[in-house]
Amino acid sequence: MKISLKWLGMYGVDVREYMVHPLKLSELLTNAGLEVEAIVDQGQVFQSVITGQILEKNKHPNADALTLCLVSTGESQHRIVCGAKNHNAGDKVVVALPGAVLPGDFAIKVSKIRGEESQGMLCSEKELGLSAESEGIMILPSETTVGIPFAKWAKKDDVILDIKVTPNRADCLSHFGLAREIAGITGKTYEFPIVPFSEGRDSTRKLIKITVEEGELCPRYAGRVIRNVKITASPEWIKNSLESVGLRSINNVVDITNFIMMSIGQPLHAFDLAQLDGAQINVRKSYQGEKFVTLDKQELTLEGTELVICDAKKPVALAGVMGGLQSGVTENTKDLFVESAYFLPSTVRRSSRRHGLESESSYRFSRGVDPDAINLALNKACQLIAELTGGTVCTDSYDIYPRPVVRPRIELDLKFISARLGMVIEGVEAKRLLEKIGCDISGSGARILVNPPAYRSDLKLAEDLGEEILRLKGFSFIPETLPKLSAEPTADDLFFGLEFLMAETLRSFGFNHAVNLNFTDREFEDGFLTAMRGNYKELGIDLDSKSVELQNPLNIRLAVMRRSLIPSLVNNVNHNFRHGVAAGTLFEIAPVFSVKESKDIKEQSRPFTEMTNLAMVIWGESPEAWLKTNLVPPFFKIKGVVEALLREWQFKSVKFETIKENPGFLHPGQSARIVVEGKPIGYLGVLHPGIANKFEVKTPVALAEINFKILMARQPRALRSKVLPKFPTVQRDVALLAPISVSSGEIKDTLVKIAGNLLVRCDLFDLYTGEKLPADKKSLAFRLTYQDSERTLSDDEVNALHQNAVAAVSQKLGLSLR
Numbered sequence: 001m002k003i004s005l006k007w008l009g010m011y012g013v014d015v016r017e018y019m020v021h022p023l024k025l026s027e028l029l030t031n032a033g034l035e036v037e038a039i040v041d042q043g044q045v046f047q048s049v050i051t052g053q054i055l056e057k058n059k060h061p062n063a064d065a066l067t068l069c070l071v072s073t074g075e076s077q078h079r080i081v082c083g084a085k086n087h088n089a090g091d092k093v094v095v096a097l098p099g100a101v102l103p104g105d106f107a108i109k110v111s112k113i114r115g116e117e118s119q120g121m122l123c124s125e126k127e128l129g130l131s132a133e134s135e136g137i138m139i140l141p142s143e144t145t146v147g148i149p150f151a152k153w154a155k156k157d158d159v160i161l162d163i164k165v166t167p168n169r170a171d172c173l174s175h176f177g178l179a180r181e182i183a184g185i186t187g188k189t190y191e192f193p194i195v196p197f198s199e200g201r202d203s204t205r206k207l208i209k210i211t212v213e214e215g216e217l218c219p220r221y222a223g224r225v226i227r228n229v230k231i232t233a234s235p236e237w238i239k240n241s242l243e244s245v246g247l248r249s250i251n252n253v254v255d256i257t258n259f260i261m262m263s264i265g266q267p268l269h270a271f272d273l274a275q276l277d278g279a280q281i282n283v284r285k286s287y288q289g290e291k292f293v294t295l296d297k298q299e300l301t302l303e304g305t306e307l308v309i310c311d312a313k314k315p316v317a318l319a320g321v322m323g324g325l326q327s328g329v330t331e332n333t334k335d336l337f338v339e340s341a342y343f344l345p346s347t348v349r350r351s352s353r354r355h356g357l358e359s360e361s362s363y364r365f366s367r368g369v370d371p372d373a374i375n376l377a378l379n380k381a382c383q384l385i386a387e388l389t390g391g392t393v394c395t396d397s398y399d400i401y402p403r404p405v406v407r408p409r410i411e412l413d414l415k416f417i418s419a420r421l422g423m424v425i426e427g428v429e430a431k432r433l434l435e436k437i438g439c440d441i442s443g444s445g446a447r448i449l450v451n452p453p454a455y456r457s458d459l460k461l462a463e464d465l466g467e468e469i470l471r472l473k474g475f476s477f478i479p480e481t482l483p484k485l486s487a488e489p490t491a492d493d494l495f496f497g498l499e500f501l502m503a504e505t506l507r508s509f510g511f512n513h514a515v516n517l518n519f520t521d522r523e524f525e526d527g528f529l530t531a532m533r534g535n536y537k538e539l540g541i542d543l544d545s546k547s548v549e550l551q552n553p554l555n556i557r558l559a560v561m562r563r564s565l566i567p568s569l570v571n572n573v574n575h576n577f578r579h580g581v582a583a584g585t586l587f588e589i590a591p592v593f594s595v596k597e598s599k600d601i602k603e604q605s606r607p608f609t610e611m612t613n614l615a616m617v618i619w620g621e622s623p624e625a626w627l628k629t630n631l632v633p634p635f636f637k638i639k640g641v642v643e644a645l646l647r648e649w650q651f652k653s654v655k656f657e658t659i660k661e662n663p664g665f666l667h668p669g670q671s672a673r674i675v676v677e678g679k680p681i682g683y684l685g686v687l688h689p690g691i692a693n694k695f696e697v698k699t700p701v702a703l704a705e706i707n708f709k710i711l712m713a714r715q716p717r718a719l720r721s722k723v724l725p726k727f728p729t730v731q732r733d734v735a736l737l738a739p740i741s742v743s744s745g746e747i748k749d750t751l752v753k754i755a756g757n758l759l760v761r762c763d764l765f766d767l768y769t770g771e772k773l774p775a776d777k778k779s780l781a782f783r784l785t786y787q788d789s790e791r792t793l794s795d796d797e798v799n800a801l802h803q804n805a806v807a808a809v810s811q812k813l814g815l816s817l818r
Contacts, residue, residue, distance in 0.1 A: 002245040003178055005159040007263075011179040012191040022159045025182075029163065032185050033471055034172060038162035042244075046151040048100035048108070049123065050074075053146045057089045062114040069122070071095055074147020081118035086136030092144040093137055094123040103129030130154075155236075158244050168458040170367035174265030177455070184436040185472065192264075192376070197383040200392035202227060208273065208337055209280040210398045217307045218283045218319065220342040222374050222399040224382055225273060227335045229253065229391035238388075247360075253329045253336065256384045258360070266340060266369055266377035267361035269309075269317060273335035275327040278312025281337070283319065292318060293325045294357070306351045307343060320348035320365035321357050336385070340378035342371040342405070356555055370455035371405045410450045410462055417466040423479055425469060433472040434465065495612075498712045499589050502614065505648055509641065511585045511616065516568040518591060519558035522547060528567040528665055528691065539673050540680035540707045541613065543663060545594030548608045561593035561608070565615035566665070566705055570687065570697060573619045577699050583620030589613070589708060613682075615705040616641065634702035635670040638684050642704055646676060650717050653677050656684070656745050665691045674706065677714075682706035729760070729787040730795070732802045735818040740769075740776050742813055747780060750812060755805040758793070761785035779818050 005015045005022070018025040026036040052073045060066035060081060069087070071078050073095055080095070087093065097120045100108040106127070110119055121127075125134040128150075144153065151157040163172070171177045176192055183190040204225040212221050233239075234255040242249055245262055249255050257268040273279070286292075288304035292315045302308070302315070309317040316327040320343040329336065349366035352358060382393045418425050427448060431441045438453035452459035459465060470478070503513055525547065547560035562568065565588050572586055589612065596609045618637050632640075639656060646654050656672040663671075663683065671685030684704035687697065738747060744764050751762050766781035773779060784805075786798050810816060 001163050001165050001173060003161045003163055003175060004241065004244040005161070007158075007175045007241055007244070008179050008182070010193070010263075011176050013179045013182055013188055019159055022161065026161065028182070028185060029161075031475065032181070033166065034169070034178075034181070035164040036161050037164050040160040040162075042160065043149065043151045043157040045103070046100075046128075046149065046154075046156060048097045049102075049128070049150040050095055050097065051140060051144050051146055051148050051150060051153055052078075052093050052095035052122075054087060054089050054091050054093060054122075057087065060114060060116060062116065066114065068116055071120070071122070072146060073097070078119040079117060080120050080122055081113040081116055082122045082137065084122065084124070084136040087122065087139065092140035092142060092146065094128065094140065094150050096121045096123050096127075102127055155240055160244055167367055170364065170369065170457065171265070171455040173364050173367070174261070175263050177265050180438070184438075187436070194376075194380070195383050197379070197386050197393055199395045200227065202392070202394045203396040204394040204398060205396045207279065207335075207394065208276070209278075210400065211280070211282045212400050213282060213284040214307055215402060217285075217344045217347045218341060219344070219403060219405060220371050220374050220399070220401040221283055222340045222378050222397065222401075223281070223337055224378060224397040225335060225337050225394040226382060226385050226389075226391040227394060229334065229336055229385065229389035231329065231331045231333050231389070235388065251329065251331070252388050253333070253385060256381055256388065257338075259384070260377050260381045261360060261364070264373055264377045264380070265364055266373050267320070267364055268377060268381055269323050269339045269361075270329050271316060271323075271327045271337045271339065272329055272333045273337045274333070276311040276316065276337065277314070280312050281316075281339075282310045282312075283341075284308065284310060286315060290315065294318070294322045295325055295328055296322075297325060298357075300355050303354065306354070307347045309339070318351055318355070318357070319343050321352050321355075321362045322359050336391070338378060338381055338385070340374045340381070342369060342374055350552070353553070353555060368457045372454040374401075375399060405454065407452055407454055408460060410452070410459070410465060412448050412450050412462050412465050414446045414448070416462065417469065420463070420466055421470055421478070422481065423477065425466075429473075430469055433469050436472060437468065439465075495709075495712065498715055499612070499708070501716075502649075502708070503587075503589060505645065506587045506616070509585075509644065511587045514569060514572050514586045514588045516562075516565075516572070516588060516590070517558065518562055518593070519550065519553065520560060520562050520568065521557045522549075522560045524557075524571075525560065525563065525567050527694065528570070538660060538680055539663075539683045540710055541682055541705060542594050542609070542611070545596075545609075548593045548595055562590075563592055563594055564705060565590055565592060565613050566617075566703055569615055569617045569703070570695065570701060573617055573699070573701055574695065574697055577619065577697075581620075582699070583622050585616070585618050587614065587616045612708040613705055614708045614711070616703065618702045620699045633670075634686050634700045635667075635684075638686075638702035638704050639672070642674060642684055642706075649715065650719075651676050655749070656743075658743060659683060664688065674704070676711065679710060681711050723789075725787060725789055727788060727790070727792045729785050730793050730798045732784050732786070732798065733765075733781060734784065734802070734806050735766070735779055735781045736806075736810065736815045737773070737777055737779055737818045738813065738815045740778055742815070744780050747809060747813060747815070748782065750809045751782065751784065751805055754808045755784065755786075755801060758786050758788055758801060759784055759805070760787045 005019055009015045022039050022041065026039055030036050050073050052071045054069050055072050056070040058068045060068050065083060067082050069080050069082055071080050096102060096108045098109050108121055110117065122137045124137050125131040165172050172181055179190045182188060207225045210223060212218055231251050231253060234249050234252045238255050238259055239249045242255060242258055247258055253270050257270055261267045286302035286304055286306045286308045290302040292300045292302055307319040308315040309319055316324040343365050345366050345368045348362055352362040352366060385391055386393050414425050414427055414430055427445055431448065434450060435441060440451035442449045450465055459468065507513065543564060545563065547563055549560055553559040569586055569588060576584055591610050592613050593608050593610055596607055618634065643654060655675040657675055659671055659673045662668045665688050666685035667688050671683065673680055674682045674684060682705050687701040687703060748762050748764065752759055763783045764780060765783050768779040784802060786793055
């Protein structure tokens with residue numbers, strides 16, 4: 001939030017020291033928990049830019065389009081070359097002298113222009129950053145004093161602080177609130193100037209009818225009618241104030257409501273009374289399917305849960321968030337209804353997030369405004385509107401407040417607080433510090449009763465008051481003591497360590513680590529997983545369950561928890577591919593969530609399951625792929641990675657089996673379930689062309705997802721060493737003609753089982769289907785490696801063993817030699 005020091009000075013806080021030394025105020029606020037992120041000294045922006053007067057205007061001797069001017073800046077004179085046409089001798093102008101740096105990092109220095117020395121520049125409004133375009137240089141009024149800083153003349157000599165206000169300190173989201181905070185910290189005085197205003201004869205209650213149906217969501221609603229207003233531009237002092245904190249001027253009425261909001265922290269809204277059908281206001285919940293058009297012309301379809309401000313026919317404002325297009329103030333507005341209300345923070349926050357609308361009003365309402373400041377803000381706005389628009393304030397204002405907000409009385413045990421803070425807090429000191437921030441204190445001794453002010457909604461517990469005492473006293477007063485360690489540090493979580501090691505392994509394979517949000521878009525995930533209908537327990541991963549819905553999502557695109565990691569990784573692939581990454585690899589280890597169906601009352605307190613999965617994707621081909629004659633298909637790329645990964649982690653008996661009920665996002669002919677040591681742990685395959693086309697994935701994608709918890713159930717495993725073999729290996733190749741339905745894994749497992757212990761390795765090195773083979777057949781070539789650890793095998797012995805193994809597997813599975 002941006003704060004103007006000049007604006008702060010309107011509330012009785014002496015800021016003269018801070019105008020000269022803003023860092024002092026920055027340190028003061030930061031130490032009190034309000035971090036100052038930036039300081040902008042406007043006077044420094046226009047350093048060496050001063051007012052001047054043209055004494056002489058002559059033609060440039062070497063350029064017809066230029067003039068050579070003699071300019072006075074009070075104590076000195078300067079020869080300046082100028083290219084503008086709108087100036088004459090005697091004009092008061094803005095002069096940028098050498099050393100000035102104008103907006104856009106435009107440094108001014110002495111230079112020669114067409115052979116003539118120019119000792120500065122005569123500035124236009126555009127060059128000073130005051131407007132987007134300008135014709136000629138800026139001509140100042142004739143009464144302007146020569147030789148004064150331009151920042152002072154233009155009232156651009158303010159100091160602006162950009163403060164990071166934490167969500168619990170809504171009371172500091174205004175200049176008056178910050179003035180009150182500074183006074184509490186420093187002991188300075190502060191005040192809010194109240195200027196009385198006169199009322200006309202007309203009655204607000206006769207001109208408009210107010211009804212509040214939702215008193216719980218809107219505990220307090222106040223308003224007044226102001227008649228015969230004239231909508232014009234705002235005076236310069238309001239424009240400058242709003243621009244200093246980043247708000248643009250619109251018209252006098254809207255600017256006043258924004259000025260009050262930035263002054264007191266209470267958002268207001270002004271309605272054109274003539275545009276309110278039936279001359280009435282009703283604060284109610286929306287109807288499901290009801291339409292509402294915002295001030296910025298967005299049409300919203302309401303869900304029936306939002307709090308809205310309505311006239312006799314339609315919503316005219318989304319309460320606390322934004323006004324409606326039809327009832328806004330325009331240049332034709334004559335009569336106003338000005339609203340000042342206290343809306344429940346939760347209802348404003350939900351409406352704002354549900355429709356993706358953020359405004360200065362919703363920012364404040366969602367954190368909580370001061371219910372006791374409703375009329376203060378309304379009356380100040382009415383006084384300014386009457387003063388600046390010529391309007392007449394009507395009598396009989398509304399203030400509907402049936403159940404006033406009551407702040408809790410907190411019992412503060414100073415012994416308890418002293419023990420928590422690690423320092424002794426006396427009752428007199430606690431009372432003095434808390435009274436500085438507006439608390440009402442009763443009682444004495446070690447126990448006191450504290451009534452926090454209405455604007456400090458964050459003070460609810462004794463611990464909150466303890467923190468406040470420490471903040472006001474100063475964190476530097478906490479004594480430094482080393483804690484006594486009576487126990488050993490907790491050991492690292494085993495599962496976390498396994499995740500870390502697995503990530504290290506995959507990075508060593510050349511994979512990049514992806515980190516995605518655990519929230520996702522329901523429509524996106526359902527569209528990706530829509531074809532998955534069946535029993536997928538055979539995969540070891542739950543893909544059937546419903547998504548876990550968030551009760552209060554950040555926005556509609558992050559409304560559910562992920563059921564699978566694959567959709568997010570495919571989204572990453574799409575993003576990378578569209579940004580020029582034609583080939584790559586990604587992995588992610590993260591939790592997935594699914595709805596848990598249970599009748600157990602204890603289980604209903606946590607109605608979802610959380611598992612950790614490992615997912616990988618490979619896409620595209622490297623730029624050098626055209627040099628290779630035999631490219632590896634995507635399916636075998638991902639299969640090879642999974643095999644290497646499991647081998648690295650010393651898993652045995654790894655199988656890849658046909659999936660009976662194939663997930664809809666996997667290519668039916670290029671997918672497999674992964675079985676490790678007899679347990680299904682996941683699946684791998686190639687992205688289905690239909691899904692790829694639906695989500696505009698323009699490159700082949702191979703993927704795998706593994707249930708990390710099941711995989712790591714028997715990890716870590718002890719490392720076992722093996723003596724290097726002394727005797728040579730013997731290799732034999734065999735090509736087998738097999739039915740399409742028989743998998744290579746089944747053939748390999750059978751060969752290993754029949755050949756016995758002398759077969760130490762069996763690798764598939766070729767797969768062929770084509771015109772030379774029957775349509776229902778495929779050719780698979782295996783390389784079998786034989787070895788004995790105690791002797792050298794003879795050729796006859798290996799040949800006999802090899803032939804027996806091939807004959808046995810051929811007979812068992814219906815194969816033939818090719």
